[in-house]
Amino acid sequence: MKAAIYKGIKTMACEERPAPAVTEADDAIVRVVRACVCGSDLWFFRDGREADTQTGHEAIGVVEQVGADVTVAKPGDFVIVPFPYSCGRCPVCRAGFESSCPHGGYFGDGDGMGCQAEHLRVPHADGTLVLVPGDATTFSDALLADLLTLSDVMPTGYHAAASAEVKPGDTAVVFGDGAVGLCAVLSAKLRGAGRIIAMSRHEDRAALAREFGATDIVPERGDEAVAKVLDMTGGYGADAVLECVGSAQSNDTAMKVARAGAIVGRVGLPHGVEADIPGLFYRNVGLRGGPAPVRHYDTTADLLNLVLNGEIHPGRVFTAEFTLDDIQAAYDAMDQRRTIKSLLRVSEV
Amino acid sequence: MKAAIYKGIKTMACEERPAPAVTEADDAIVRVVRACVCGSDLWFFRDGREADTQTGHEAIGVVEQVGADVTVAKPGDFVIVPFPYSCGRCPVCRAGFESSCPHGGYFGDGDGMGCQAEHLRVPHADGTLVLVPGDATTFSDALLADLLTLSDVMPTGYHAAASAEVKPGDTAVVFGDGAVGLCAVLSAKLRGAGRIIAMSRHEDRAALAREFGATDIVPERGDEAVAKVLDMTGGYGADAVLECVGSAQSNDTAMKVARAGAIVGRVGLPHGVEADIPGLFYRNVGLRGGPAPVRHYDTTADLLNLVLNGEIHPGRVFTAEFTLDDIQAAYDAMDQRRTIKSLLRVSEV
Numbered sequence: 001m002k003a004a005i006y007k008g009i010k011t012m013a014c015e016e017r018p019a020p021a022v023t024e025a026d027d028a029i030v031r032v033v034r035a036c037v038c039g040s041d042l043w044f045f046r047d048g049r050e051a052d053t054q055t056g057h058e059a060i061g062v063v064e065q066v067g068a069d070v071t072v073a074k075p076g077d078f079v080i081v082p083f084p085y086s087c088g089r090c091p092v093c094r095a096g097f098e099s100s101c102p103h104g105g106y107f108g109d110g111d112g113m114g115c116q117a118e119h120l121r122v123p124h125a126d127g128t129l130v131l132v133p134g135d136a137t138t139f140s141d142a143l144l145a146d147l148l149t150l151s152d153v154m155p156t157g158y159h160a161a162a163s164a165e166v167k168p169g170d171t172a173v174v175f176g177d178g179a180v181g182l183c184a185v186l187s188a189k190l191r192g193a194g195r196i197i198a199m200s201r202h203e204d205r206a207a208l209a210r211e212f213g214a215t216d217i218v219p220e221r222g223d224e225a226v227a228k229v230l231d232m233t234g235g236y237g238a239d240a241v242l243e244c245v246g247s248a249q250s251n252d253t254a255m256k257v258a259r260a261g262a263i264v265g266r267v268g269l270p271h272g273v274e275a276d277i278p279g280l281f282y283r284n285v286g287l288r289g290g291p292a293p294v295r296h297y298d299t300t301a302d303l304l305n306l307v308l309n310g311e312i313h314p315g316r317v318f319t320a321e322f323t324l325d326d327i328q329a330a331y332d333a334m335d336q337r338r339t340i341k342s343l344l345r346v347s348e349v
Numbered sequence: 350m351k352a353a354i355y356k357g358i359k360t361m362a363c364e365e366r367p368a369p370a371v372t373e374a375d376d377a378i379v380r381v382v383r384a385c386v387c388g389s390d391l392w393f394f395r396d397g398r399e400a401d402t403q404t405g406h407e408a409i410g411v412v413e414q415v416g417a418d419v420t421v422a423k424p425g426d427f428v429i430v431p432f433p434y435s436c437g438r439c440p441v442c443r444a445g446f447e448s449s450c451p452h453g454g455y456f457g458d459g460d461g462m463g464c465q466a467e468h469l470r471v472p473h474a475d476g477t478l479v480l481v482p483g484d485a486t487t488f489s490d491a492l493l494a495d496l497l498t499l500s501d502v503m504p505t506g507y508h509a510a511a512s513a514e515v516k517p518g519d520t521a522v523v524f525g526d527g528a529v530g531l532c533a534v535l536s537a538k539l540r541g542a543g544r545i546i547a548m549s550r551h552e553d554r555a556a557l558a559r560e561f562g563a564t565d566i567v568p569e570r571g572d573e574a575v576a577k578v579l580d581m582t583g584g585y586g587a588d589a590v591l592e593c594v595g596s597a598q599s600n601d602t603a604m605k606v607a608r609a610g611a612i613v614g615r616v617g618l619p620h621g622v623e624a625d626i627p628g629l630f631y632r633n634v635g636l637r638g639g640p641a642p643v644r645h646y647d648t649t650a651d652l653l654n655l656v657l658n659g660e661i662h663p664g665r666v667f668t669a670e671f672t673l674d675d676i677q678a679a680y681d682a683m684d685q686r687r688t689i690k691s692l693l694r695v696s697e698v
């Protein structure tokens with residue numbers, strides 16, 4: 001099969017690899033229909049990791065084969081593959097944090113299970129896959145794009161909003177105008193935020209942020225951003241802060257614009273982040289978040305139904321489309337900010 | 350009037366000071382009936398601060414005089430004085446975080462408003478005081494002790510439990526077996542925890558922890574405590590963690606025994622605490638808490654009614670009683686761990 005392979009810094013290739021087979025009784029094999037490139041893929045693309053490894057952790061597709069123990073789906077069913085795989089049965093999963101399941105892991109981590117490929121082995125299928133009802137052969141390209149976001153960026157944006165406990169009427173601030181940040185704007189809107197301040201300095205992204213529900217765009221960063229948001233909130237700060245970048249500066253600014261008693265919901269992979277532990281304490285500012293429990297939100301937060309009913313269109317974050325053969329171009333376009341998020345058309349339903 | 354005065358390290362005195370008067374239209378003057386010594390008072394008692402300053406931040410008493418704008422209580426009413434004073438009107442107060450009100454402060458901070466005294470000026474009375482209904486002249490000593498905890502330790506323990514989001518059936522771990530830790534045990538029980546592990550190595554405190562609802566007592570600390578709690582929870586850690594100490598070791602242990610997805614609710618004043626920010630992220634472990642919004646919990650979490658109805662007896666944490674003249678002994682008894690918490694009998698209702 002064709003698979004995207006990381007070759008070295010800023011270098012990707014589409015190479016032939018053996019198609020995966022069921023190796024455990026709870027495995028499923030998925031034929032990938034759509035995959036994509038994640039902002040977090042740019043970390044290894046730019047900074048390196050073990051070469052000649054398969055990549056990608058977001059996919060939707062058709063189940064081809066299942067192990068003897070799998071009940072969630074049968075061959076022919078259409079599924080979302082969440083970026084974490086999880087047992088689905090342990091106390092962590094039952095509490096709704098499948099993304100931190102100690103028996104699970106993440107696709108595309110160099111262990112051979114990459115979503116940017118024609119076929120994918122899914123371990124712990126019953127604890128991982130999200131079954132999509134309906135006749136997938138009738139799904140439009142736009143609906144497939146919306147569904148694809150449910151493998152990562154939409155529930156990740158929702159995790160920021162849920163971790164920050166966005167409530168109806170809240171003023172929410174969203175850091176990050178990549179696909180996750182934009183989905184966080186949409187999620188804050190879904191949860192009823194009255195005012196949504198998107199920190200963005202790129203016009204294409206700011207425009208989509210507005211479409212998703214942002215009421216204000218703030219291009220400033222650092223101390224200037226803090227001053228601006230405090231000024232916009234009567235000096236008190238925001239009721240909810242959604243951190244979707246992960247940098248030290250973004251986290252620092254996020255904590256400073258939080259109203260006393262607010263929570264910073266963070267989903268950006270932290271790089272060099274520090275926290276003023278006593279400062280957060282005296283201001284009663286909370287810090288929550290982490291890798292998003294995708295399956296949890298797709299189902300319990302009703303994201304799958306909202307997409308299937310056409311009520312939200314998170315697939316709008318895909319502003320360029322590629323094939324596996326063009327994997328280098330798909331990464332380059334995101335690395336060079338020429339697209340918000342690169343979609344990979346791998347096969348048809 | 351008589352007032353407790355900090356004189357120098359480990360030295361307290363009862364001295365004469367001018368009785369306070371109404372200076373602002375939203376002030377109230379309270380005749381103190383009962384006050385007490387807090388575990389947090391031991392920080393300055395042991396480590397020093399500005400000398401010749403009034404002390405104490407917990408009191409109940411009778412309103413003597415009010416400024417023109419005060420409506421919450423009138424002279425003769427019986428009130429709880431929360432350790433923070435707060436405007437009660439700003440977005441922070443309205444969100445339920447009066448203890449971080451940017452227009453407020455804390456009693457006993459060296460600004461002349463100390464609760465360990467015969468009379469007390471309360472700024473922002475409408476945003477601060479909790480009115481106690483009923484005829485206080487009929488209140489027993491035990492009820493007065495229960496009510497006194499509502500000025501700090503009981504709502505502070507509750508803040509740990511609420512910040513950690515203790516839910517029915519949860520396994521909760523409580524760090525700290527002082528008055529706050531014991532009230533945190535009681536609060537976890539009130540919120541329906543199924544198993545409450547109290548970290549305690551003092552038999553008198555462990556006994557009261559059991560009375561308040563602890564199901565297990567763990568005397569170990571540090572790595573041994575982590576191993577013990579993980580062993581007790583199938584290797585997963587606790588659903589909710591209540592940190593009521595504030596030391597670096599206690600916080601470190603608290604974060605390590607949290608189940609992935611759990612929240613550490615912290616109310617111990619942090620001293621040298623650090624956090625593994627990426628580690629918390631990947632395990633989706635949250636960090637919340639701070640100074641407790643006393644008034645919020647006394648009313649919205651129904652603590653006042655539970656006390657008035659005799660359903661909880663947090664006043665059991667007072668295991669020794671003193672007068673203002675004995676203030677040195679009241680501090681010494683807590684410093685030397687001869688009492689869990691020292692009550693000060695200042696006047697009668």
